[in-house]
Amino acid sequence: MPTHNRDIAAKFDELADLLEIQGANVFRVRAYRNGARTLRDLPHSVVQLLRDGTDLTELPGIGADLAQKTREIVETGELSDLQEIVQDVPESLIDVMGIAGLGPKRVKTLYEALGVRDLAGLKKATESGEIQDLSGFGKKTEQNILEELATRGSGEKRFRRRDAEELAEPLIEMLRQIDGVDQAIIAGSYRRRKETVGDLDILLSCSDAGPVMDRFVAYDDVQRVLSHGQTRASVVLKGGLQVDLRAVARESYGAALHYFTGSQAHNIRVRQLGQQRGLKVNEYGVFEGETRVAGRREVEVFEAVGLPEIVPELREDRGEIEAAQTDKLPDLVTLDDICGNLHSHTDWSDGAGTLEEMAQAAKARGLSYLAITDHSKAVRVAGGLDADRLARQIDAIDDLNESLDGITLLKGIEVDILEDGTLDLPDAVLARLDLTVCSIHSRMNLSGDKQTTRVLKAMENPNFTILGHPTGRLLGERAGYQLDMEQVIAQASQGGHVLEINAQPARLDLDDTHAKMAREAGVKLSIATDAHAGTHLDLMRFGVDQARRGWVTADDVINTRDLQGLRKLLRG
Known part of the structure; x- marks a missing residue:
């Protein structure tokens, strides 16, 4: 029986995926996804909560139906609704839907028209040329599928x-x-x-x-x-x-920790520095001849080769040795530096919490501000806001801010970048906001030139603030869309735009290499949780880790400013 929250949540995610393929009501699909998020991010065991007699409907996004189904999973290990739907929709289609460009409607077409039930069937249909003949697909889609299948087929499980x-x-x-x-x-x-x-x-x-x-x-x-x-x-x-x-022997523990932490490329450089000093550096210690001269503590290894200690996040041989030798190692951003979160959702779209609940969750975590950035209308499955609803939310945030103490809500929107590079909402309403998070959620399979042009055009809009999850990747599920990040970073530098490091563990987008490129170009970054529930604010640490791997300092991140400093920066 499932004992971990993640296992219970996985069943709701699976049910939502299959219902989406089946064409079920979008609100029903969203309810299961929100419930899965809530359960996955709970700090306490669901099993223990049930043993303690906790009413699960008190949790955000968990109604009576989901509470009953959660109990069913815990007590039986199964979910009857899931067992019923797999009679009509194979579970293996979830893997097919993980291919970029294959949403639920396309997966349903592949299943019904070609009998594609899994990735092997998809590969066979693609290689035979059958997919390009289907309405709404074409040769380019077929080629994109083949390329992603080839990518997925390589490498170890991670x-x-x-x-x-x-x-x-x-x-x-x-x-x-x-x-x-x-x-x-x-x-x-x-x-x-x-x-x-x-x-x-x-x-x-x-x-x-x-x-x-x-x-x-x-x-x-x-x-x-x-x-x-x-x-x-x-x-x-x-x-x-x-x-x-x-x-490991106590006298070798520091050396072993350095060796097994890696990376291999970093270790090679450290060994070379040791050789230049007549020393041998390995997992057992630092040796001069047969005598161990260092190794009990990790810092001793660095000191022996003439370096200050280098934090693990930087040990990739991407310039950290040279920076250490010239006293130019960056003072990396920390979780304590973060003053606010600039990407969050509420129950106005697909979030689980109200405006006030999200505000109080942010305050409880020591944040001084929280940007509300619900989806715009193009994301229909998320209940995105049109101009009228956004205008009403702006008023609601203004009213709520008058009664809030110790936390300020910023007015924002996660506005879709449409295929032609325009933003999904009128400039008049966007101009009323404190900031915008501009993101792509559709047409991810465009060519690199078209996708890059799309983003660059969006960045020309005077209401563009932050590029949200810039490459659109989902780790282990979906490669990012084709995008020339050098051009995007150059445009951001020229226009004073911000790039997001999305802290959702499935995204962590920007990656560390692009984050490093951005900060070297003088581009500011936002480390944001993309929170769909109050507990998601705890994900900030993953974004900070990613930023640290990209050599990012507190000054590189806009949400390390206090509220006054942030407002000044946003005003330009």
Whole structure:
């Protein structure tokens, strides 16, 4: 039976996907998606809430129907509505819908016209040339599908950082509670805060490793034990994530932590610096001849080769060695620097909270301002706002601000960038706002030239403030649309526009390389949660991690300003 919130939420997401393919009522689909978001982001276990007798309808976005279905999933492990719909719509079509450009209507057409039931069937139909003959598809769509299928077919399985964290953190906490354990740290790309990870390396320092290895392989969430020794063990968790545990001698722990944190390219550079000083640097320490001269603490490795300590997020050999040598390492942005959030949704569109609930959630998290940026009318499935509804929301925000204390709501909109580069709402109403988040939610399969022209034209609008989730990617599901980011960054620099680092774990868009390009071009950034519920404001840390990997400082981020400073910046 599902015991994790993420597993319960996944069933509602799956049901919503299949209902959307089936052509069900958009409000019903949205209700399941909102419910899934709420459950996934709860700080407490749903199972425990039910055991405690909590009324789930008190949670945002959870009505009586979803509360009953949540209880059904917890008690039986199944969802009867989901079992019924898969009689008519194969579950494997969800994977097909994950291909860029294949929304529910197109997936339904593929299923009914060509019998496509899964990615293998899609590949076969595409390679045979059948898809280009379907109404509304064409040869270019067929080619785009082939290219994305080829991309998906390469490389190892990777986990979004947040998914890996949900599996890893309870395990690492269990290890740290064992008597005799001094340190247990997850190294690798996880420690470097990469957006996805392939597996986990945990480094252990303890008085007696054998019993710790025994506890590790007996951990409740272990699905399969790959190896079990006295100082090393490897398992696959029930979520499919491989975890390797290594016990390291105390005198070598810092060196091992540096080595296994990586990246490989960074480590090579550090070893080269050591060689220039007659030193050998490896996972066991820093050696002069046969004598270990450093290695107990990680900072000792850097000091031995003449460097200040470099934070894990920068260890990619993208200039951090040279910056460290010249005392030019950036003072990276931190979560404590963030003063507000500039991308959030309410129940005026597809969010789960009211204006006041979102305001209070932001205040409770120490923010001083929150921009309300509900969807515009082009996103019909989200109940997007037309000009009249936006005007009413502007008035509602003004009224609410008069009674709020310690938090200010900013008036905004996530306005769609239409195919021709115009914005989805009239300039007259957009001009009344504090800011706009301008995003693409349709026609993601345009050519690179057309997509870039689309965005550049939108940026010419005087009401354009922030480019939301700039590439439109969904990690592990959908590649970003074709976009010349160098041109976009150049235009943003020239026009004083802001690029968003969307903190949603499925997006983390901009990526770290584009964030670094942007700040080097003098472009300001907004780290924003794209919150659809109050709990989503807690996702800010993932955006901050992404920004840090991109060498971003607090000054590069507009929402590190206090309210007065932000207003001044927005006014130009």
